[in-house]
Amino acid sequence: MSRFWSDTVRGLTPYVPGEQPRIEGLVKLNTNECPYAPSEHVVAAIAAQGGEALRLYPDPQSTLLRETLASYHGVTQDQVFVGNGSDEVLAHVFMGLLRHPLPLLHPDISYSFYPVYAKLYGITTREIPLNATFEIEVQDYLNAGPNGGIIFPNPNAPTGVALPRAEVQRLLDGNRDSVVVVDEAYVDFGADSVAPLIAQHPNLLVIRTFSKSRALAGLRVGYALGHPALIEALVRVKDSFNSYPLDRLAQAGAQASVEDESWFRLTCDRIMATRNRLSLALQQRGFEVLPSAANFVFARHPGHRGAHVAAALRQHKVLVRHFSQPARIADFLRISIGTEAQTDTLLAALDVVLNPT
Numbered sequence: 001m002s003r004f005w006s007d008t009v010r011g012l013t014p015y016v017p018g019e020q021p022r023i024e025g026l027v028k029l030n031t032n033e034c035p036y037a038p039s040e041h042v043v044a045a046i047a048a049q050g051g052e053a054l055r056l057y058p059d060p061q062s063t064l065l066r067e068t069l070a071s072y073h074g075v076t077q078d079q080v081f082v083g084n085g086s087d088e089v090l091a092h093v094f095m096g097l098l099r100h101p102l103p104l105l106h107p108d109i110s111y112s113f114y115p116v117y118a119k120l121y122g123i124t125t126r127e128i129p130l131n132a133t134f135e136i137e138v139q140d141y142l143n144a145g146p147n148g149g150i151i152f153p154n155p156n157a158p159t160g161v162a163l164p165r166a167e168v169q170r171l172l173d174g175n176r177d178s179v180v181v182v183d184e185a186y187v188d189f190g191a192d193s194v195a196p197l198i199a200q201h202p203n204l205l206v207i208r209t210f211s212k213s214r215a216l217a218g219l220r221v222g223y224a225l226g227h228p229a230l231i232e233a234l235v236r237v238k239d240s241f242n243s244y245p246l247d248r249l250a251q252a253g254a255q256a257s258v259e260d261e262s263w264f265r266l267t268c269d270r271i272m273a274t275r276n277r278l279s280l281a282l283q284q285r286g287f288e289v290l291p292s293a294a295n296f297v298f299a300r301h302p303g304h305r306g307a308h309v310a311a312a313l314r315q316h317k318v319l320v321r322h323f324s325q326p327a328r329i330a331d332f333l334r335i336s337i338g339t340e341a342q343t344d345t346l347l348a349a350l351d352v353v354l355n356p357t
């Protein structure tokens, strides 16, 4: 604590890197990384940038990558913004588009960073509860009265439950006066993207990441798609903080990733197949498993406390994620989809933990 700290800084809690332990041999199913290596083309493109190229500053506008992403999504370059992971993109969104006197609406069970960014930028928020089956209830947002923006992940995190595109469409049709941010970090594992709706909805911003379905969490690349005016707001914020958001390696690696569609399809399919296997295996062991459209499942066992199961699995060197707040999800575990072998290890450890001799 320092007398030089502002009230905002006093209220912030530093990120505790407990979810990234430096221990060998862990089965790491706690932060939704991809269990497979990225495309070989990504590795080659990064290696090709080595040596002499690193002497020079990167392209401040990430032009080639933005062009590639624009044609991938069938939009124009001025509808694409890139940043150091979607967390940085989100930070710019909060700074540049969501600072509004009216409250920002978000689900009560959702990505934990949203309230953190809101606090940092002095944005008031209002939590809209998920319904009894842990779904986002669009009508509750439409009934909430005027708002300064709406943000939610789709599929939601940490539940993994997806909102159908028609429901997002209904939200957009009924909410035209504020920005709607749909965080599609996990969309590639079977959910509907609303990226095609940006043409008709100038208030829609879609956020994507390379961290999950493209196995590039370590490269830190995320992006936003939206009307050029929304993207322009993000560019203005970016230029004030750091006009070189992506380094050379990140630009080259991300571009090679978008160009390798077959690696991408194969990897998403493998993860979805393992997710189906894991969901079934958990149900057979008595777990309630929410229907997941993400690269993780959210599950609870009626006979075992979530905190206890997570701690016991850790003893077996298997890391899963447990949230003690809010109370409604305190007995759930969020388990990232690993390889088939990691899933075998997880299930064997669970059998010991659930049935101690």
Ligand code: PMP
Pocket: 084, 085, 086, 087, 088, 111, 153, 157, 183, 185, 208, 209, 210, 211, 217, 221, 222
């Ligand atoms: N949005 C959601 C919903 C997430 O779960 C995450 C990952 N923790 C992110 C955004 C940020 O991912 P990244 O910064 O790696 O792109």
